[in-house]
Amino acid sequence: MVSERVVRIVFLGPPGAGKGTQARFVVERYGACQVSTGEILRKAAREHTPLGKKAAGYLDRGTLVPDDVMLKLVAERLHGEDCGLGFILDGFPRTIAQAEGLATILRDMGSTLDCVFFFHVPRSVIIERLAGRRTCKRCGTLYHRIFNPPTRETVCDRCGGELDQREDDREETVAARLDVYETQTAPLIDYYHRQGLLREIDGVGSVEEIKARVFQALQESGR
């Protein structure tokens, strides 16, 4: 961690845009917490918690978990001690109602958003990325079979855990997730643009190239 500046950022973009990959770099540098709502829901589903049981069907279909459930989850998470140095919201908000709820949560905490990074990536690139994604079951590190392969095909370089393909990365679920993104989440681009919070990041290129763009954009927004 090299900075003590607080960051409060939303990462917005289609499935497979690289939000999770880039969020990890920002967290490493700023000490902020990464609030990945998809990750939280998948963990809850694996552990069969009440939240997980509620979310499982939505995750399988690639549709959105109801807004009230998500807002309660995020409000609790943002009050966590580890969010004291800020947060990267990765995968939230995903609807206008969630964005409005987030504004209320932050207002009640005496806080606001710094900015919203929108990762622009065309559909053909997304499909390629999701088809090759592998995730460590133990520590969550992300790999790609072609673009970011692990040394051994099924083993995590970082912790030795087993690598897995996400259930919702199957072709038919990816199509459903992209449709849900277009109809329910993409309107947030205009919503945040009108508030002067949106920064567009070209999400095509290598992981390192995009990382450089993200840090450049952070610098330009005074972080």
Ligand code: AP5
């Ligand atoms: P979630 O887990 O949030 O999925 P998502 O938004 O669809 O995003 P992804 O995790 O698929 O992609 P990403 O942008 O993080 O890309 P990544 O960095 O992994 O949500 C899953 C489900 O949970 C939803 O469908 C819904 O049911 C539910 N949910 C979650 N949040 C919710 C909410 N707020 N409201 C309601 N429901 C909610 O990269 C992808 C791959 O590409 C990786 O293999 C990576 O290694 C590779 N890669 C990354 N960058 C590059 C690059 N530059 N070049 C080459 N490869 C790259």
